[in-house]
Amino acid sequence: MAKVVSLDNLLASVAARRSEAAPWLGALIDAASEKFAHVGLPNRRIEAWRYSDLAKALHETVKVESDLDAPPALAEACVAAFENGVLDDSKSSYCAMGAQSLRKVLAEKDSPFAGIIGRINPQADHPIINLNTALMEEGLVLHVPKGVTLATPLHLRFNWSGVDAASADGRHLRILVVLDEDAEATLFESHDGAPSFATVVTELSLAPNSKLTHVRLENFAAAARQTAATVGSVGEKAAYRGFYFSQGGHFARHEALMKLAGEEADARIDAAYMVADKRHCDNTTVMDHAVPNTTSTQVFRGVLAGSSRGVYQGCVKVAQAAQKTDARQLSRAMLLSHRAEIVTKPELEIFADDVKCSHGATAGELDANALFFLRARGIPEAEARAMLVEAFLIEAMDTVENEAMRAIVIACAHTWMLRHAGEASHVE
Structure with a gap:
């Protein structure tokens, strides 16, 4: 059984962590600790967490599976291997591209990253980011100098298994990626197993x-409980290309909080999620257009079976000065069960008048006409349904340009279909 994580344990850990922090980190931890203590763990009373009650999920007892998938292997990548929340140098090769462990950076008396950590597109009142800031000690820092293009991807491999995956105060990891002018890099982030929190x-x-x-x-086991946030600032003519894939967990939430801070900045996120059993999967995004002439695109596609629950909250913010903004978001969900649930909450907060902004959301079952067409040509029903599900998701997966990464994502989708063929073969 997974351990129960309590607010009291977290607050005690925050106090202990403060006493060990480097001087330059103290003020950052103090501010984050105070804000987290005031708000506590997120629950449904907080609007942004209305559909994902973390406090409730952490108090539920869940059974941890013993048979877990092995983490993916990405050939020709530099690896930062985190085993149960601890960076394992014996399984890692991140030093080859100049990356450093966060533990080493935080221990430095005068770190060159002191003015960066916790200050990129700051989310002052975010309870989970504040908790993470107060307790972070493991992680990685990657700095790519001006004009450098990294030839190989960096694989951040998070794997959770065995008794060490459980902790009374959870594990809290921080990744920092800094790209200087004209630099390019590829980041592959995989999450496997079942963290207690x-x-x-x-x-x-x-x-x-x-x-x-x-x-x-995210290829979590059913018992996993994790909440994550990708917080970014995109400068002038810079580009962020994101692809997210998730199978949910007992509680799985990922937020993409991107600030387009320079003119002609562009951010695009494509995503696919496949959720079954009683799993919970939350995708929350905020695209903050702060200056003129910026663009953003979000396309999320989800397949839900069994008694699963999916959440998509997508917000586009356009500041008064951000004229000529072009922002688009789309959520599409396919329900394979009458017991599955999708919650969609698109939002536009626009304070400029010369913009192009749109959002759309659809949810429905498999196309009966398409299914009949395939069945009439002798294709068994289960296979026909699987083909339609794949066709629904393949457009998102095709946006992954790296062939090896795309193959890993497609393999995860195929494995999901095999495991949940019964739920996908008919509408319950």
């Missing part, structure tokens, strides 16, 4: 004309 915050700083490709894969 983990928070992962990834901070991205993209300087002018830089480009980051970010593929994020």
